Amino acid sequence: MDFATIIQILDSAIRLMTPLLLACLAGLYSERSGVFDIGLEGKMLMAAFSSAAVAAVTGNPWLGLLAGIGGSMALAAIHGIASITFRGNQLIAGVAINFLASGLTILMGQRFFGLGGRTPSLTGEGRFGEITLPLADTLRNVPVLGRIYADLISGHSILVYVAFALVPLTWWVLFRTRFGLRLRAVGENPASVDTAGVSVTRLRFAAIAICGILCGLAGAYLATGLSAGFVKEMTAGRGFIALAALIFAKWRPWAALFSTFLFGLLEAIANRYPDLDMGLITVPSMFMNALPYILTVIILAGFVGRAIPPRAGGEPYVKER
């Protein structure tokens, strides 16, 4: 394996991990506030559809992005009303959102575009283009570092850079701001926040709104950055993989960066080597493609050490009695 191949695989890993990272951070905000969210998948799917649909009609990916965030936020609002206002079961609300998004996107896609649930392919202007960072072409000739800068760091869509910038930002918000302190507190012991005179409901809705925005970014990137248009069920379980990555990362932003990179890398390797030749045996492509999902199962089964979720997670807040 030569240097160019490694760069290519890593480059592809970065693209593939971006939606996972965005969804993982989305889940982080929600779950740190004590609202478990298995509806990441559904929100991403809805965002992917709305962004692709709007981008296809207007030819503007930014309008698409806004529509994606809107679609995702609408589902987040349903999740919030069900599980915060009416104290319903958070997991069931999440499952409902996944089903809703899965059905609704295909139905609307067929109704509007008549392509069997797809949206028209986006071309040129309709997608988020690749950004070439300054001096990328000049520096390409510098050995190693220049290549890494020009071919790995440069040349991604704006949303990739946003996703990576969100990691330190999220860390800073969580651990250096008042909002972060209260957010972490409400996920650990909502009664402590309530008796301190701060509204539990408002905090949790704020967290869910942020979750909605980030899922919107994730979905929009899938449909208008990574691919060129919406195909049905295009999230393909990425919401659940993001959840696994979140648990693997133990609900910490920097660790989320590494855990989602691991998943991205696996997917990139699978794409690059559909049939991995190991000398004696050839690993079939089905197995390679299944790798991220197998890792998900392993993580969720708790083989990677104890991950302690936020203590009040999954529980609607009810004052005693």
Add this chain to the structure above:
Amino acid sequence: MPGMTDKAKRPETASSPAIELRGISKSFGPVQANKNISFKVARGTVHGIIGENGAGKSTLMSILYGFYKPDSGEILVNGQPLNVTDSLTAIRAGIGMVFQHFKLVQNFTVLENIILGVEDGKLLRPSLAKARGVLKQLAAEYQLNVDPDETIEELSVGHQQRVEILKALYRQADILILDEPTGVLTPAEADHLFRILEGLKAEGKTIILITHKLREIMEITDNVSVMRRGEMVASVKTSETSPEQLAELMVGRKVLLNVKKSPAKPAQPVLEVRDLQLADDEGVQRLRNVSFDIHAGEIFGIAGVSGNGQTQLLELLGGYPEKGSTITGSIRMNGQELDLTGTRSDAATRRARGIGHIPEDRQSEGLIMDFAAWENSAFGYHHAAQYNSGLFMNNNAIQQDAQEKMERFDIRPRDPHLAARNFSGGNQQKIVVAREIERNPDLLLVGQPTRGVDIGAIEFIHKRIIELRDAGKAILLVSVELDEILALSDRIAVMFDGRIMGERLPSETTTGELGLLMAGVTDTERHDASEGIPPEAKHVQELPDEQAGGAG
């Protein structure tokens, strides 16, 4: 003193009481927790509120703190009507509350817990630095030393309580409400708390102390109000009342504070414990060479500060030691060896051998809180022939049986279909006591039988335990309440650090002597310890001596 709220906003009219409640009522569904309650708390006093469990004390104070909304009534703080819609309003009015179950974030540091909700500005760093300085000042002023950088889960319960008090003081509380503050404390910690409260009172603060312990009321309060079944039945000066009078007001009738019992007539040994050793899964030795006998017809009491091996002993005897424990030694029951570690060492087998068990924690071990009283009344014995017919459980028989137990044990309300959760603490305990005693066990293990139980029920439970003794059964009583141990036991052993420190006869010992044994002072070294027990020496930590503006 520094803090968040603007002191000038609070009118300080010297004549008006700090708190006045007028006609407060509150219902939870069909249960009326507070009925038309009116009372006043004078500024700068310690005001006790006493009442049985479920009398509505905590509800009333939660209303004052804005945690619950009253159905009707008026609240006046310093003579000004105040519409307490949420805790923030109460905090701004200078009211602080230390709940019975602390409202702390376990994995936050002390500092983070202190500033939560009253941060100055959007960034944490300045708030933390300021809180660090204020905390140092408060610690010096009121002997409230806690390491500000320790996480809550690392702290002892007593220190967690200090954090709660500091939280209130940091918010510049003038009126401090404490709900059952000593329930979780060791005697030394409770003493320390009372010194702190006296210091606060000397500073002119008003303190409301909720408790069901008469001794605390007599020791520290200036005035006391008595609640009974949601009503305020009396408000008196503490100096003009007596424990007996208060007890009577609480339950509405005369109570026996001293248990009447005839001398024990011990017969053959029922339980013979020899050299019991238990190390938990982390290798910590919990029981060390524990040996004792219990005879038919006697109550063997084990005193001790909780956490000295009593729990492990009860669990081991009951047949459910913690998983991963290493156990050696022997136990004989009615002359027959009990299986300690094998397949016949489970709780069901123990029960079949005639060992009944009233566990220390009724909510997690004694009952299934969401199940109905009738179901709870048969658990553990649900295989008994009387509860079954063929392959099926005979629910009618169990319900009939539960109904009768409720009559015999005066469990209220008499509704076998009500979930255990909806009974008061005393009545929950009676469900457990009825279940275990009515099986007529040869040996009854009793752990903290009256923890969080009101006086009426305490008296009743004590009576039933003595009746069982008089019927010729052996009883092992574990309690952290020395009064209870002294009143009930025929012989007393004291446990410390997993060891039995000594055995005494109740008639020949004193609380002082037992207290020394509980602190680990043996007979031989007793004369060396005349300076007394170092009070919780290992918890006392000095604040780090650094600048107040140090790192956040």
